[in-house]
Amino acid sequence: MTGLPETTPPASEARRRQPRMPIDVRRAQVLDAALRLILRDGYAAATMEAIAREVQLAKPRVYSAYPGRGPLLAALLEREQQRMVATLAEAMPAFTEDGDVDTILATAMTNLLESATAHPDSWRLLMLATDDTPAEVRDHTAAGREFALQRLRALLDWGRDRRPGLAELDLEIAAQSLLAVGEHAVRLVLTRPEEFTPQRYARFTRSLLGLLPG
Structure with missing residues (x-):
């Protein structure tokens, strides 16, 4: 009509x-x-x-x-954990014979934080816990944390003979400390990006390593 x-x-x-x-x-x-x-x-x-x-x-x-909601959230957490682990793997430069420990650590910190700022939603999900964050999220975060810790241990062990100052450190405590600094840095670049930038943390990392004996 x-x-x-x-x-x-x-x-x-x-x-x-x-x-x-x-x-x-x-x-x-x-x-x-x-x-x-x-x-x-x-x-x-x-x-x-x-x-x-x-x-x-x-x-x-x-x-x-x-x-259902359970399988959906499980798939989401699995996807974001895989993204985090892939980012962590890509952030750490290769350990080469002529590599420099200070440069590798500063580059790894910069790469990690630049990835967090480029893909903030994935990192917020796993790094910024809230009151209603399920235990499963913390489990996935712990898996990413253990992967990062393994990479830091490997770097420090590789650098022990190349960076005399490392030989005097407890490398397990050093790896745990670097991990804590990195996690805190991710939270700050996500929540206060104008004040805390990847480049600022790269300078800080180099300055901190400069305090170690040559």
Whole structure:
């Protein structure tokens, strides 16, 4: 019939009419939506219904990606942990015969913090715990922390004969201390990025290492 006003379909109908997409793409969209919700409103806000609204999909499509909230959050944490470990692996330069311990540590600190500032949401999820942070998140953070600690131990052990000052240190305590400094640095560049920058921490790292005997 002519002359009738056009009507806009309801949001639920618009969601149902979205074109189908590969399941891997949909899962990534759902995880991204869950991450946004958690960072904005906390873990309790990340219900299946809220995630469906956030990603603008009908709820059955969200359930086709993940069968429930538990598996969805587990997949999100696993993805972000893998990203963190990959970043940590890439941040540490290779230990070469002509490598310099001070340069490697300063470069690793800069690379790590630049990655945190480039991908802040992933780092906020795992590094900035809140009152409603589930135990599973802390478990995933601990796995990333242990990986970083192993890399620091390896660097200090490699540098023991190349940096005389290291031979006088308790290398286990040194590795733990460097890890604590790095974690605190990540939190500061995420929460106070204008004041604490990767470059500022790189200068600090070099100055600190300069206090050790040559």
